[in-house]
Amino acid sequence: MARGHQKLQSQQKNAKKQAEMKKAKGHDQKTAAKAALVFTCAVCRSQMPDPKTFKQHFESKHPKSPMPPELEGVEA
Numbered sequence: 001m002a003r004g005h006q007k008l009q010s011q012q013k014n015a016k017k018q019a020e021m022k023k024a025k026g027h028d029q030k031t032a033a034k035a036a037l038v039f040t041c042a043v044c045r046s047q048m049p050d051p052k053t054f055k056q057h058f059e060s061k062h063p064k065s066p067m068p069p070e071l072e073g074v075e076a
Contacts, residue, residue: 042068 037047039054043062048054051074058071 036049039048039051040046041048041054041057041062043058043065046057048057051071055067055071055074058065058067
């Protein structure tokens with residue numbers, strides 16, 4: 001087992017290695033999922049991943065509200 005100064009150097013080296021690995025990894029599942037939610041409902045501010053889902057949401061949750069222009073040509 002390492003003692004004293006050698007132990008400290010080993011810990012610093014390991015911490016640096018771990019930081020580089022974390023930086024190289026880039027992102028985690030949570031940030032990737034958040035980035036995928038690109039469409040936001042103007043009425044309730046919920047987020048959807050694609051226009052088809054957004055149109056289905058809008059038709060079921062906000063039937064009395066006018067359809068947003070970006071959803072006019074989308075097939076549900």
